[in-house]
Amino acid sequence: MLLYVLRRLLTAIPTLFVVVTLAFFLIRIAPGGPFNQERGLSPEIKANIEAQFGLDDPLWLQYVNYLKNLGQGNFGPSYNLPDFTVTELFAAGLPISVQLGAMALLLALIVGGTLGTIAALNQNRAADYAVIATATAGTTIPTFVIAPIIQLVFGLTWNLLPIGGWGDGAFVNKIGPVLTLALPQIAIVARLMRGSMIEALRAHHIRTARALGLSDMSVIVKHALRGAVLPIVSYAGPAAAALLTGSVIVETIFAIPGVGRYFVDAALNRDYTLVMGTVVVIAIFTIVFNLIVDIIYAVLDPRVRYD
Amino acid sequence: MLKKLLGATVFASTLLVAGGAFVSPALSEVVFNRGNSADPESLDPHKTSTVYEAHILRDLFEGLVMQDQNAELIPGAAESWTVSDDGLVYTFKLRPDGVWSDGTPVTADDFVYAFRRLEDPATGAEYSSMLYVVKNGEEVNTGKAKPEELGVRAVDATTFEVTLKSPTPYFLEMLTHQSTYPVNRASIEKLGADWIKPGNLVSNGAYTLAEFTPNDHIKLVKNPKFHDAANVKIDVVNYYPTEDRSTAIKRFEAGELDTNDDIPTEQLADLKAKFGDQLRIGPYLGTYYYAIKTTKAPWDNVELRNAVSMAIDRDFLAEKVWQNSMLPGYSMVPPGIEGYEPALASFAEESQIDREDKAKAILEKLGYTPDNPLKMEIRYNTSENHKNTAVAIQEQLKPLGIEVTMVNTDTKTHYGHLEQKGDFDVARAGWIADYKDPESFLGISRKASGNNYSDYDSPKFEELMDKAAADGGKPQLRMQDLAEAERVLIDEVGQIPLLYYSYKNLVSPKIVGFESNVMDVHPTRFISKQ
Numbered sequence: 001m002l003l004y005v006l007r008r009l010l011t012a013i014p015t016l017f018v019v020v021t022l023a024f025f026l027i028r029i030a031p032g033g034p035f036n037q038e039r040g041l042s043p044e045i046k047a048n049i050e051a052q053f054g055l056d057d058p059l060w061l062q063y064v065n066y067l068k069n070l071g072q073g074n075f076g077p078s079y080n081l082p083d084f085t086v087t088e089l090f091a092a093g094l095p096i097s098v099q100l101g102a103m104a105l106l107l108a109l110i111v112g113g114t115l116g117t118i119a120a121l122n123q124n125r126a127a128d129y130a131v132i133a134t135a136t137a138g139t140t141i142p143t144f145v146i147a148p149i150i151q152l153v154f155g156l157t158w159n160l161l162p163i164g165g166w167g168d169g170a171f172v173n174k175i176g177p178v179l180t181l182a183l184p185q186i187a188i189v190a191r192l193m194r195g196s197m198i199e200a201l202r203a204h205h206i207r208t209a210r211a212l213g214l215s216d217m218s219v220i221v222k223h224a225l226r227g228a229v230l231p232i233v234s235y236a237g238p239a240a241a242a243l244l245t246g247s248v249i250v251e252t253i254f255a256i257p258g259v260g261r262y263f264v265d266a267a268l269n270r271d272y273t274l275v276m277g278t279v280v281v282i283a284i285f286t287i288v289f290n291l292i293v294d295i296i297y298a299v300l301d302p303r304v305r306y307d
Numbered sequence: 308m309l310k311k312l313l314g315a316t317v318f319a320s321t322l323l324v325a326g327g328a329f330v331s332p333a334l335s336e337v338v339f340n341r342g343n344s345a346d347p348e349s350l351d352p353h354k355t356s357t358v359y360e361a362h363i364l365r366d367l368f369e370g371l372v373m374q375d376q377n378a379e380l381i382p383g384a385a386e387s388w389t390v391s392d393d394g395l396v397y398t399f400k401l402r403p404d405g406v407w408s409d410g411t412p413v414t415a416d417d418f419v420y421a422f423r424r425l426e427d428p429a430t431g432a433e434y435s436s437m438l439y440v441v442k443n444g445e446e447v448n449t450g451k452a453k454p455e456e457l458g459v460r461a462v463d464a465t466t467f468e469v470t471l472k473s474p475t476p477y478f479l480e481m482l483t484h485q486s487t488y489p490v491n492r493a494s495i496e497k498l499g500a501d502w503i504k505p506g507n508l509v510s511n512g513a514y515t516l517a518e519f520t521p522n523d524h525i526k527l528v529k530n531p532k533f534h535d536a537a538n539v540k541i542d543v544v545n546y547y548p549t550e551d552r553s554t555a556i557k558r559f560e561a562g563e564l565d566t567n568d569d570i571p572t573e574q575l576a577d578l579k580a581k582f583g584d585q586l587r588i589g590p591y592l593g594t595y596y597y598a599i600k601t602t603k604a605p606w607d608n609v610e611l612r613n614a615v616s617m618a619i620d621r622d623f624l625a626e627k628v629w630q631n632s633m634l635p636g637y638s639m640v641p642p643g644i645e646g647y648e649p650a651l652a653s654f655a656e657e658s659q660i661d662r663e664d665k666a667k668a669i670l671e672k673l674g675y676t677p678d679n680p681l682k683m684e685i686r687y688n689t690s691e692n693h694k695n696t697a698v699a700i701q702e703q704l705k706p707l708g709i710e711v712t713m714v715n716t717d718t719k720t721h722y723g724h725l726e727q728k729g730d731f732d733v734a735r736a737g738w739i740a741d742y743k744d745p746e747s748f749l750g751i752s753r754k755a756s757g758n759n760y761s762d763y764d765s766p767k768f769e770e771l772m773d774k775a776a777a778d779g780g781k782p783q784l785r786m787q788d789l790a791e792a793e794r795v796l797i798d799e800v801g802q803i804p805l806l807y808y809s810y811k812n813l814v815s816p817k818i819v820g821f822e823s824n825v826m827d828v829h830p831t832r833f834i835s836k837q
Contacts, residue, residue: 031716032723035433038737039356040726040757044449045435052431081521083349083503089521151557163558165547166523252551255558257523270719 001298004306005291012287016280020070023279024063027272034079034270053079066276075280076273086277090259094281096166097246097258103178105243108185109236113229115186116193117220120228123198131190138187147180147253164255177254181247185239192231200228226300233300237293241285245278337836339541339818342549342559342567346521350503352488353425356433358739358827361485362568363546366527366831367510368488371399371418371467372479376833378743378824380479384413384489384511385467394474394780401465404534407491408515415461421489422469423447423454434486437741440475474779477744484741513539513832522548527831540835559813565836566821566829567813572692575630586813590643592740592825593808594636594748597685597733598725598760601801605681606732610669612800615683615733617654618666620703621805628695633806639738640748640793641807643825647745647786650794652804667707680710687713687735688721696805697735725760736760739808743826745789746775752801763801768792 035041035049050056054065069076075086084092119131154176155163167173200206201224209219246260259281266274298304347360352368355361365373373383385399405413425432426447438444442458458470471478481487491509494502501507508516513535514527525546529539547564549555552571556578558564570578570586578586599615600606621635638649654662675681685700687693694715701711714731716724725734738758740747751758754769775788796802810827820834 030720032719032721034719036719036722036726037356038718038722040722040760041433042436042757045433048428048435048448049431049433052429077500080348081346082354083351083519084521092520093522148553151554156557156561159561163561163563164551164554165558165563166520251522253554255523255547255549255551255554257520261522268717268719 001295001306005295008291008294012284015287016283019279019283020067020276021063023276024066024272025059027267027270027275028059030267030270032270034272036270053077070276070280075277078271078274080269080271080274086273089262089274090277090281093246093257093259093262096169096256097251097260098244099169100174100177100181100250100256100258101240101243101246103174104181104185105236105240107178107182108189109232111182112186112189113193113232115190116195117197117225117228119190119194120197120201121220128194131194135187135190138183139191141183143180143184143247143249144253146183147176147250150176150179151253164253166255166257173254173256177250177256180250180254181243185243188235188239189232192235193228196228196231197224200224203227230297230300233293233296237289238286241282241289245282245285336542337540338543338545339831339834339836340545340547340563340565341831342555342564342569342813343546344549344552344569346548347525350508350516350519352485352490353421353430353432353434355485359548362829363525363527364485364488364512365828366512366514366544367508367516368485368490368512369405369413369533370482370485370488372482374483374826374828374830376820376822376824376828376830378826378828380483384418388479394476395471397469397471397478398462399467399469401467402534403465405511406532406534407509407511408530408532409491409494409509410532411493412464413489413511414464415467416464417489417492418467419459419461420492422459422487423457424490425486426457427454432486434484434741437481437484437486440471440473440478440481442470442472444472473776475776476779476782476785477742477746480742480744513830514544517543524548533832535832539832541831544831556813559815562815564813565815565818568811568827570632570811570813572630572632572811575632582813585815586811587823588632588809588811589823590634590641590825591808591810591827592641592643592743592747593738594639594641594804595633595735595737595806595808596636596639597803597805598736599733599800599803600731600762601764602762603730603732605673608673609799611673611681612803614666614669614673614707615704615709616652616800616803617662618704618707618709619700619803619805620659622659623703624696624699625806628699629692629806632809632811634809636804636807638793638797639752639802639804640745640789644743644745646782648790649745650790650797652797663707670708675708677706677708680708682710682712682732684712684714684732685735686721686724686731686733687715688718689715693735726757728762733803734760736802737808740826745786745793749789749792749796752796761802763796763799765795765799765801768795768799768801771795 035046054062077085078089115131119128122128151163154161161172161176165173206219206224209223246258248260248264251258251260262274263278266278298306343359343362345359347363348357349355352364355364369383371383371385372380375381384401384405386402388397388399390397401413401415407413422438424430426435426438426444428448428450435448443452443456446452447454447457460468462468489511494507494509498507505516505519513530513533515530517528518526527544529542530536549567552569555567556570559567599612605611625631625633625635637651637655640649642649685697687697697713704711738748738751750756752763753759753772754764771788771792775785775792778785778788814821817837818834819837821829
């Protein structure tokens with residue numbers, strides 16, 4: 001198993017290299033540059049600024065320099081926020097996005113998993129329909145609608161939550177963003193869980209377990225759940241990579257200083273170094289979470305072995 | 308009412324109020340929570356360009372001259388100054404009690420260092436052109452002269468002398484811009500790029516930098532060493548980047564923000580009803596215009612350009628598209644600059660119906676009718692309001708035989724295309740004054756300007772602008788020259804001005820001293836909170 005993990009991590013290096021190279025050249029194909037703005041700059045002034053960031057070098061040399069710096073863990077300065085390096089921006093924002101994302105994911109797994117199980121056990125009865133209806137609503141109402149509603153109801157009308165801001169990580173400031181992030185995930189997890197649980201309950205070994213007179217609780221938790229969570233595990237991997245790296249909509253509406261916004265802003269601002277930073281971060285998260293999913297599979301499903 | 312804990316951040320207090328806890332208000336600390344549409348690009352005065360950092364830097368630093376709550380020029384680090392008879396040499400006498408936040412005195416050498424740093428090509432300053440009016444300014448910035456050759460010198464520790472290239476009556480106004488603020492040489496040389504970080508930044512203004520979390524907040528605290536500290540009433544000012552306008556409104560309503568510098572214009576009518584006097588809208592020195600490619604057929608025809616300009620119903624744009632958050636504009640220089648009368652388009656006073664008839668006649672003469680339409684492409688950068696403006700103009704021009712198509716690109720692509728002199732017919736642009744002078748608006752139509760997207764090139768206009776520069780010593784005459792130059796620009800339709808900008812501030816009744824002005828300048832040192 002350890003060997004397998006090591007091998008997977010080693011193959012991640014060429015993957016990252018390809019991703020970085022593609023991103024480096026793709027963002028430069030986009031028209032305009034980091035210093036195009038409402039107020040035009042004279043060619044001389046623009047040249048001075050570009051020289052400062054080494055953007056006057058030939059592209060291949062910029063690429064070589066970038067790789068060299070990256071090898072030393074240096075992502076360079078952000079072009080549009082020159083007071084900060086890309087590393088500093090991620091050091092400040094990533095823990096915030098990860099916290100919110102992890103809380104949302106956990107909430108989604110617990111609540112969605114429970115709702116899905118309840119629906120499966122009550123198939124085609126009122127409880128089932130209620131869960132399905134809620135889940136459908138949850139997946140169809142976009143976050144940019146949910147977020148302002150939470151602000152209006154809990155913030156302005158009932159004065160229970162702040163409208164926005166991070167508040168140095170105060171718990172109340174996290175409730176709105178976490179709920180907004182979690183709601184669509186709860187819906188998806190509930191639907192997945194319902195489907196796989198219904199299937200698991202029909203399996204031969206469950207019938208056997210029941211025939212042997214095991215209690216309902218024991219049958220569900222010990223025997224059915226183990227098989228039923230597999231689809232959720234495969235869904236949760238990529239979902240975790242996406243959730244933990246922040247959401248531009250939720251962060252903008254709730255004024256949260258996470259990194260989700262950089263995925264959009266950096267590209268729009270042609271902030272080349274920041275774009276590269278986001279690409280590397282999302283690539284690493286995706287690689288790591290896919291690996292985690294595979295490991296969990298091996299633990300849950302005795303048929304899966306990596307030797 | 309928002310209660311405050313001594314030493315607690317505003318967020319913590321929000322939490323307490325939200326949680327229903329009651330805390331006795333602290334007597335000593337006055338906190339001002341200020342919504343600012345965007346985070347600053349940089350807090351280094353020499354690397355800034357936008358109005359968002361201007362607000363913050365105005366609190367942190369003090370230039371030779373500053374602006375008061377009405378945007379009027381007041382002495383800053385210099386307590387007085389004299390100008391030589393030929394208008395070329397400015398001698399500033401620095402105030403004897405001016406100190407940096409680390410306690411060292413602000414000296415003439417600091418200004419020599421700062422001005423040279425702004426022009427030094429190695430700094431890569433966006434706004435280096437602010438000091439092109441200084442002798443050798445442009446030469447230094449373009450590498451043709453050494454920074455030491457810049458026309459500035461320290462006569463003694465408190466006397467700073469600037470020699471200009473030619474008389475520039477708006478030089479003092481230019482010095483109110485944040486790019487001319489002093490920076491602390493000792494800390495830059497010691498700390499390098501980190502000099503700008505909270506805890507490191509040495510400044511000479513009414514406030515010092517305490518915290519800066521990108522996309523979250525910037526906390527400034529009162530500088531006890533500031534010469535006028537006794538009259539500074541706000542102890543802590545928190546700048547919150549309020550990117551999402553709708554959220555900003557709710558945060559203002561919930562008392563999390565005391566002011567905000569923008570609103571979602573599409574909600575203007577509702578906001579007016581809800582906030583009444585707290586919503587302040589008024590003229591701001593900025594022009595929203597369309598550049599038109601004057602070098603390309605058929606747009607090289609002045610008559611045709613004029614017909615297009617004339618046919619656009621600016622009242623409709625201002626009222627319907629912008630909900631009166633903008634004013635109809637007929638000149639490049641907006642009204643509000645003392646001693647200057649903007650040159651309005653000749654048709655400004657005519658009714659829209661007359662204008663349409665006239666425009667139709669011109670178009671017909673040139674052979675364009677609804678059956679044989681003139682094709683015109685409008686380029687604009689992504690924004691709901693820019694789109695709606697272009698769509699309204701499309702509708703207005705259609706009956707006259709002008710078929711408008713639209714190209715929408717993101718901001719970087721848009722300005723990249725314009726800067727590289729890419730092909731277009733008409734393109735959206737805007738200009739906000741850096742300093743209170745018509746030059747700020749007319750300069751962008753000069754042949755050599757990087758912002759002359761229209762490629763406007765008129766010998767008559769150039770001649771009058773040169774004359775205005777030569778008449779620098781005679782302010783009245785110079786204003787006349789500039790007005791004549793604008794008359795030429797407008798008559799030749801070098802650009803199509805559409806609207807004048809407005810400031811749109813939300814101000815809580817608790818905030819006193821947040822005075823409305825055409826520059827939308829509100830230094831925190833003149834503000835108090837009840």
